[in-house]
Amino acid sequence: MxxxxxxxxxxxxxxxxxxxxxxxxxxxxxxxVGCSRMSESWKEEVRLSDDRLIEVERTAKGRITRDIAMRATGWIPEETTIRIPQLDGYAKPPVWRSGLIPVVMDYDRASSTWSVVATYMFCSTWYDMGRPASPYVQYDSVGGEAWRVVPLQPGWVGRRANLQTYIRPTGVPPRLREVDKEMDWRQSAEQFQFVSTTWKTNC
The missing domain is CATH 1.20.5 (Single alpha-helices involved in coiled-coils or other helix-helix interfaces)
Known part of the structure; x- marks a missing residue:
């Protein structure tokens, strides 16, 4: 037995x-699935409102999302940065750092202020921010001092994006020229093309 x-x-x-x-x-x-790490860095041409073309250094870190076939379908941002070089006649700010996606940046000579307007990609980020009425956040660095969040100024409404918002999880070219960004800009969602007050969250 x-x-x-x-x-x-x-x-x-x-x-x-x-x-x-x-x-x-x-x-x-x-x-x-959905847990692959992503860390990208590149140099990018940015056209300011005074028509000056500068080159900034950018990074993007997060997690790549994948389908069941393990193909990259997107990414979940954890941190994005912008390093602005020392420019003649411009105050040099510290590295801009956030979990949001920067859309447009500019410099105001009169007040020696750098500004970055950013938005979120996922509802979870919006909830973490306290569900603000505006989908955009404005960051200012005055005279090279630390970045701080300020109310979105009306002058930004309608401004066209001058930063790359379509960040491929499969990789970003080591240098993005202005003409390269134009092609991706046309494929971006409305909130990444312009600072839009008509865009409302679906969260």
């Missing part, structure tokens, strides 16, 4: 091996 029972257990165990192998594989796939 003991021998027969042992044989049954052995047979059952062998039969379970393929099932356990498949379960382990599925677990590994599920753990990988």
């Amino acid at each position: 003991i021998g027969a029972s042992s044989m049954k257990i052995a047979v059952a165990t062998i039969a379970l091996v393929p099932v356990l192998r498949q379960t382990l594989l599925c677990t590994l796939v599920l753990a990988t």
Whole structure:
């Protein structure tokens, strides 16, 4: 009887091996989907309102989202940065850093102020921000001092994006020229093309 029972257990165990192998594989796939890390850095041409063309250094870090076939479908931002170089006649600000997507930046000579207007990509970010009425956040650095959040100024409404907002999870070219960004701009959603007051969140 003991021998027969042992044989049954052995047979059952062998039969379970393929099932356990498949379960382990599925677990590994599920753990990988949506969890791939992303870290990109590039140089980018930016046209300011005074028509000056400058080059900034940018980074984007986050998690790549993937479908079941492991193809990259997008990304979830965790941190984006902009490093503005020292320019003659311009105050040099510290590195701009946020979990939002920067849309447009500019410099006001009269007040020695750099400004960046950014928006969010996912509802979870909007909730973390306290569900603000405006989908945009304005950051100012006056005279090279630390960046601070200020109320969105009316003059930004309608401004066209001059920063790359379509960041490919498969990689960003090491240098983005103004003409390259124009092609991606046409494919972007409205909130990434202009600072728009008509765009409302669906969250």
